[in-house]
Amino acid sequence: MPRTLRWPRLIIVTLIALVGIAGFGALGIWQVQRLHWKTALIERVESRIHAEPVPAPGPAEWSGLSAETAEYxxxxxxxxxxxxxxxxxxxxxxxxxxxxxxxxxxxxxxxxxxxxxxxxxxxxxxxxxxxxxxxxxxxxxxxxxxxxxxxxxxxxxxxxxxxxxxxxxxxxxxxxxxxxxxxxxxxxELTDPEGWPLGGKTVVAFRNAHLSYALTWFGLAAFVALAWGLVLRSELRR
Missing domain, CATH: 2.40.50 (OB fold (Dihydrolipoamide Acetyltransferase, E2P))
Structure with a gap:
């Protein structure tokens, strides 16, 4: 005799799966956004630190300064x-x-x-x-x-x-x-390698592992979806 679907179990598993997929997916999307931000930051810093120096901004420019427009x-x-x-x-x-x-x-x-x-x-x-x-x-x-x-x-x-x-x-x-x-x-900038204070210590190299983090979160979302699909298949075969 065929067995009936266990609806309470299915509902609970489905809710858990949806929360997991949505949560891990959102974290993956956030890491993709961080990847774009970090890539733009690295490109911006690289282009600025090797440029010829320009006069430091005066009072007329102070209000418009931001990390995107001026830093580095x-x-x-x-x-x-x-x-x-x-x-x-x-x-x-x-x-x-x-x-x-x-x-x-x-x-x-x-x-x-x-x-x-x-x-x-x-x-x-x-x-x-x-x-x-x-x-x-x-x-x-x-x-x-x-x-x-x-x-x-x-x-x-x-x-x-x-x-x-x-x-x-x-x-x-x-x-x-x-x-x-x-x-x-x-x-x-560094002016005297033997003197104090020791200049030229600005951090201009930034770690960029956001792609691997994004793939990890998306992989976990896919794993939860697969597990949910296996549970659903098992219940339907009942």
């Missing part, structure tokens, strides 16, 4: 460093705990741009352990957008205690009392 643009600017206002931003390095050294550069037009002069290890954090640049300076480097937002587990800056964990330019310049300060900073 190679720029040049001239002025003198306000060494007394140097700040150090904590960051892990190949030597262990280290710091980005950011110093305001006062330009002839009265504006100020924060210059990331490079990395120093823990024992070079104190400015007294290294010479400060004096007089007129010409800086060439990569324009970077302010790091206003931290990562999920990143620590918050503490301007009152002069403790910094990300390069939030608005917060830094406000704490220093600087006016007419650019909303971006410039990663200075």
């Amino acid at each position: 643009r190679r720029v040049t600017l001239r002025g003198h460093f306000l060494n007394a206002d140097e700040v150090q931003i904590y960051t892990p390095t190949e030597w262990g705990p280290g710091y980005w050294v950011l110093t305001p550069l006062a330009r002839d037009d009265g504006t100020v741009v924060m210059i990331n002069r490079g990395l120093v290890p823990e024992d070079r954090k104190n400015p007294a352990t290294r010479p400060a640049p004096e007089g007129a300076q010409t800086v060439t480097g990569l324009l970077r957008i302010s790091e206003d937002k931290g990562w999920l587990f990143s620590r918050d800056n503490n301007p009152a205690a002069r403790l910094w964990y990300r390069r939030d330019i608005g917060s830094i310049t406000a704490a220093l009392g600087l006016h007419d300060a650019a909303p971006y900073f410039v990663d200075q």
Whole structure:
């Protein structure tokens, strides 16, 4: 005697399968979108870091700056460093705990741009352990957008205690009392391989594994669909 379909079991299995297929499929689509974003980022960075330097944006251009339009643009600017206002931003390095050294550069037009002069290890954090640049300076480097937002587990800056964990330019310049300060900073290129801070440490190589992630999620969606089909076939044969 043929057995009847087990409808409650079929309904539950079908709901689970649909949730799995929709969830894994959505994750796959998201990774495809991330793939397009990362590919565009890599192409944009590669085209900019090897270009001839252009003058750093002035106040008239500040409001229109964004990661897409300006970040990693190679720029040049001239002025003198306000060494007394140097700040150090904590960051892990190949030597262990280290710091980005950011110093305001006062330009002839009265504006100020924060210059990331490079990395120093823990024992070079104190400015007294290294010479400060004096007089007129010409800086060439990569324009970077302010790091206003931290990562999920990143620590918050503490301007009152002069403790910094990300390069939030608005917060830094406000704490220093600087006016007419650019909303971006410039990663200075390497100028002295033997000196401190060590410039030219901008990360310009980005891992791009989004295609493999997308294939993994789509594969899982296909696996769930296949499993659901086998269960349905088994029930129909009853």
